[in-house]
Every structure is written in structure tokens, then in C-alpha cells.
Amino acid sequence: MSNSLVLLTPSQMAEADRLTISSGAVDGYGLMKRAGQTIVSELLRRYPHCNGFDVLCGPGNNGGDGYVVARLLVEMGVMVRLFAHGSPRPGSDAEKAVQDCPIGAQSLSQFSVLQGHAIVDAIYGAGLSRPLDDAVSRVAKECRNADVAVISVDLPTGVSGADGQVLGDAFAADLTITFFRLKPGHLLEPGRELCGETIVANIGIPDSVLGPIAPRNWINQPPLWRGDFPKPRRNQHKYSRGHATVFSGGAFSTGAARLAALGAARAGAGATTIYSPASAIAVNAAQLTSIMLAKVDTVDDLEEVISARAPDAFVLGPGFGLRRPIREFAISILQRGGGGTLVMDADAITAFRDEPAALFTAIKGSERAVVLTPHEGEFSRLFPDLIGKVRLERAGEAARVSGAVIVLKGPDTIIASPDGRIAINANGNPWLATAGSGDVLAGVIAGLAAQKMPLWEATCAGVWLHAEAATRFGPGLIADDLPGLLPPLLAELLEVDQLL
Incomplete structure (x- = not known):
């Protein structure tokens, strides 16, 4: 049975991160930086003709990935607009990403679609278990109704990683970039459709973490x-x-x-x-x-x-x-x-x-x-x-x-x-x-x-x-x-x- 077919729930993915960090191979911020680098590589490869990128960040680790993406794009001379919804917890890896980012963030309430820009949705990842608030829901609807590319980090904001359900409202992505293993929400409707194309990136989490996790969900291939x-x-x-x-x-x-x-x-x-x-x-x-x-x-x-x-x-x-x-x-x-x-x-x-x-x-x-x-x-x-x-x-x-x-x-x-x-x-x-x-x-x-x-x-x-x-x-x-x-x-x- 191939380990590549394992599906991890959001809590199991968090445990995979924890086990990787506790092994000493890389710290949490190191994983975040690897994730950001992977996302940027995909953005530049797939959207070379964009005028710029609008990066939307939430307060958690998903948002931390977004701040790393914004920093790397700016360092490469790419036009970036950065919008934030909430602040990271003090001392968290996401806060480190904010501190290292050379541009300030506007409030998500000020966001509106700018034609020619692609959207990086890094507001919430797979672990969201409540409906989106009005501010995020408005942005999700605006992006869905506009002719604009949306790239979601981990899962489109609003889609549950555990079961693919939409909690009130959600982004619809053209591309979803996730890490290590897919989650059930990537395959179960309506999450599957809202993810668009989904790719799984390797950011250095070893397969050995699957042993202690003992997953029971699989992709049928x-x-x-x-x-x-x-x-x-x-x-x-x-x-x-x-x-x-x-x-x-x-x-x-x-x-x-x-x-x-x-x-x-x-x-x-x-x-x-x-x-x-x-x-x-x-x-x-x-x-x-x-x-x-x-x-x-x-x-x-x-x-x-x-x-x-x-x-x-x-x-x-x-x-x-x-x-x-x-x-x-x-x-x-x-x-x-x-x-x-x-x-x-x-x-x-x-x-x-x-x-x-x-x-x-x-x-x-x-x-x-x-x-x-x-x-x-x-x-x-x-x-x-x-x-x-x-x-x-x-x-x-x-x-x-x-x-x-x-x-x-x-x-x-x-x-x-x-x-x-x-x-x-x-x-x-x-x-x-x-x-x-x-x-x-x-x-x-x-x-x-x-x-x-x-x-x-x-x-x-x-x-x-x-x-x-x-x-x-x-x-x-x-x-x-x-x-x-x-x-x-x-x-x-x-x-x-x-x-x-």
C-alpha cells in the first residue's frame, strides 16, 4: 500500500508538522519559509504575465505562508499588494513572517479586485471549523464574480479540510497548493470543485511521521x-x-x-x-x-x-x-x-x-x-x-x-x-x-x-x-x-x- 495515497485530516497534518519540528530537522518558521518558496515558484511559473499579485493573509500559519510569499515576491521585484485579516498570535511563526515582510498590510476591508492581478488566498487553511465572517465572505464573493485568477494556500478559504464542506461561503480557486499530503476536503465535494487544480508540494516533512499518526483515510487509486x-x-x-x-x-x-x-x-x-x-x-x-x-x-x-x-x-x-x-x-x-x-x-x-x-x-x-x-x-x-x-x-x-x-x-x-x-x-x-x-x-x-x-x-x-x-x-x-x-x-x- 503506497504512503503517497494517504489522506490526512487537518489535525493529523498538524501532528505531522509537530513531529517534523520535534525531530530537529527544521523549525516551524523553516517549514513556513519552504512553503512560501514553493508557492512563489508556482506563481512565477504559471502566471508570468500578471501585473502583480494581491496576497490576502489571515492570522494563523496559513497567513504566515502568505507573508512569506509577499516578501519573496517583493524581493524579486514583483508588484505586490498585501491585505491582512486579523493579527498573528504574539511569538508565533506567523508573527515572525510579518516582521520579516518588507511591506505593510492594508486591512482586508479595503480590498477590491484589481484587474491584471492574481489573488493569493492565504486567509484560512484546512482547519477552519466556522463560517466566514462578513468581511472575508465579501472578498470571496467579489473574487468569484471577477475575471481573476485565485491561488489558494492549502485549501480555498471557507472549505473544510476534514470533509470538503463549505461553511457559509468560500473562495473558488483556479489552483490550490497544499503540502505533504492531500486532505479529505481536497477530494470531497464541493471542496474538490472549489480547489480547481490541486498540487501537493514537498516541503521536507518525512514519510516517517505517518507511522505514529496511523492514518485510516486513503485516495482510491x-x-x-x-x-x-x-x-x-x-x-x-x-x-x-x-x-x-x-x-x-x-x-x-x-x-x-x-x-x-x-x-x-x-x-x-x-x-x-x-x-x-x-x-x-x-x-x-x-x-x-x-x-x-x-x-x-x-x-x-x-x-x-x-x-x-x-x-x-x-x-x-x-x-x-x-x-x-x-x-x-x-x-x-x-x-x-x-x-x-x-x-x-x-x-x-x-x-x-x-x-x-x-x-x-x-x-x-x-x-x-x-x-x-x-x-x-x-x-x-x-x-x-x-x-x-x-x-x-x-x-x-x-x-x-x-x-x-x-x-x-x-x-x-x-x-x-x-x-x-x-x-x-x-x-x-x-x-x-x-x-x-x-x-x-x-x-x-x-x-x-x-x-x-x-x-x-x-x-x-x-x-x-x-x-x-x-x-x-x-x-x-x-x-x-x-x-x-x-x-x-x-x-x-x-x-x-x-x-x-
Whole structure:
């Protein structure tokens, strides 16, 4: 697992600073000067034709970075206007930066946009936990409404580093420069959009500080799970590569199950079966070739087919319908021994909206691992007590309460494990906002889990593959396209040339 994918909360980042300083490698003001130098280098490289820079400084360390930026720009002969909101604490590193700055600051209340100047937003960083006051809010609105470049230090002022939420108002940056590691607020909406382009700068904080901090939040990218990705072996047969099953809806609702089954098969499951009601057997049979078919109308039918050949993973919910025994199927699968994975999506989640505790009890008492893949509406039905919390906290708490891996879907999909690990997906795109795409995702996760990939890692991999496939296709994507887009991605992950 790559340390470069670690996400640090604001308090963890403060601890990283403290551990670096206590090691004696550099003092706090030294870190501030390094940050300022990094920012100036980016400013001069990206905005060489600006008439000047307006540096807006707050009272804390973020503002201290701004004062260093102003000093360095002035020393290089660049036109700088400096504005301050509040005074640094006496004896702080930010006060040292003020004392070393050769130009005085005007009050932020006197600021107005000057065409031809770029704005350096160094008012507040990631740790802000209250709404902006009127003076800062006015400036944020003026900058948003003007045709002016905004470069934010650490995070746009007004955006929470912990969860990306806007506390009343916020700056919208063209470029955000942060240090050492990203924070959740850089990836979670609306923070992600307000950051613009985000770069992570190295200012000398060593990776060794991550050990004592023991972070639990990650960026969902292949180095996070690639080491656990299933690699086919020459001596395997179809069932040893994993058997995934998908429950079908009735005769007029079969498409979702087929999409999920194709997702599982393309993700590498050696065998895939659709469990179909008798009323939909003919419809499904007419559309299937490599995917097998079994009749399942009742729990007794389900027990019979599982006894004949126990699958490694189930997908229950897509297109199933709420008038059929969906809860009974779910409980039967969970109460039956033998391990494996149950992926619950769509109707399978909604079916337990009146009695979520029954589902959670069954999950925690089961030998099977469970993935729940709700969008916001489905999440609210199953976890109504968590609605007031922000997305990151909601997903983590839902995983703990339910005992399942949670995929809270959205443009910033969150994958949370009951053991406290959380990944935020960074490659979401608008093309996935199309009917049936979630059904494919459920199947891809099941296909990877069927191959015995550890469940949280399999879920993270499924979410990334699903989004990456859509990104590479682009406009015009429909859910039917997604399974066929997976093979080239799998070839890259598996480095196929090395397997031959």
C-alpha cells in the first residue's frame, strides 16, 4: 500500500508538522519559509504575465505562508499588494513572517479586485471549523464574480479540510497548493470543485511521521489495492476462478441483472449465473450466451441451487422489485454458512428500510461478507439516523453500525470498511450518471470478490475500474458499454505480457 495515497485530516497534518519540528530537522518558521518558496515558484511559473499579485493573509500559519510569499515576491521585484485579516498570535511563526515582510498590510476591508492581478488566498487553511465572517465572505464573493485568477494556500478559504464542506461561503480557486499530503476536503465535494487544480508540494516533512499518526483515510487509486488484485493461473478452471451469481427481476425487469452479470464476468469471475424467476427465464435465455441461468422463485429454490453449486459471490437488488421475497433471499444467504460475499444494491437496500436493524444483525452474525452500495436516497432509507452527518463521517459510521463495506455513491464515492479504513474515489466523472451504471458496478465488485480478493480492496478496485472505464469512453456512454471497456484496464493492471 503506497504512503503517497494517504489522506490526512487537518489535525493529523498538524501532528505531522509537530513531529517534523520535534525531530530537529527544521523549525516551524523553516517549514513556513519552504512553503512560501514553493508557492512563489508556482506563481512565477504559471502566471508570468500578471501585473502583480494581491496576497490576502489571515492570522494563523496559513497567513504566515502568505507573508512569506509577499516578501519573496517583493524581493524579486514583483508588484505586490498585501491585505491582512486579523493579527498573528504574539511569538508565533506567523508573527515572525510579518516582521520579516518588507511591506505593510492594508486591512482586508479595503480590498477590491484589481484587474491584471492574481489573488493569493492565504486567509484560512484546512482547519477552519466556522463560517466566514462578513468581511472575508465579501472578498470571496467579489473574487468569484471577477475575471481573476485565485491561488489558494492549502485549501480555498471557507472549505473544510476534514470533509470538503463549505461553511457559509468560500473562495473558488483556479489552483490550490497544499503540502505533504492531500486532505479529505481536497477530494470531497464541493471542496474538490472549489480547489480547481490541486498540487501537493514537498516541503521536507518525512514519510516517517505517518507511522505514529496511523492514518485510516486513503485516495482510491491502483497502488492501494493492486497487490491484492487477482491474477489468473494456468492450472485454474472456471469455478476455481470464482463463481458469481446475480438475482434477476421479473420478465419486464431483467436488464439490470444482465448488466451486473456482465460486469462480474468481465471483472474476471470464471463462471457467472443469473438466478431468474420462472416468469423471466425465456427473456433471460434469449439474451444470454456465456452466462448461465437457473430458476429461483422461492427460498427453497435458492437453497437447492446453492446446495448443488455454492457461489462465491451474490448480487441481490438490481431490478429485482420489492414485491418479491427479496428480504427472505437476503436473510437466507446470510444465515447459510460457507463464506463468500453478498453485494446488496438498489431494491435489496430499500427492502430493509423499515427494519434496518434486522439486516445489520444478520450481517454481523453471518459467515458471509457484505457490501452495501447505496446512492444518497438509498442511504437515507437504511441509515436515517446518520443523515445529519457529513458524507465521510456518515459512510464510516454506517460501515461500523452495519458490519458491511459501504459504497456511498456519488461524484466523490466513498468506500468505508467496518474496521475503520476509508477510501475516497478520485476518478469520478459525469458519464456515469446514466441508468444501469450502478448495476454494472455491483457486478464488478462481486466478480472481484468471487476471485477471493480481500473485500475492501475488491470494492475499491471495482469502484476505480468502473469510473476509469467511463472516463476513457467519455460522452455518449451507456451502461451497456461498461463491461466491454474493462478488458484493456485489466490487461494494464495485470501486466498481461508478463503473464504469458
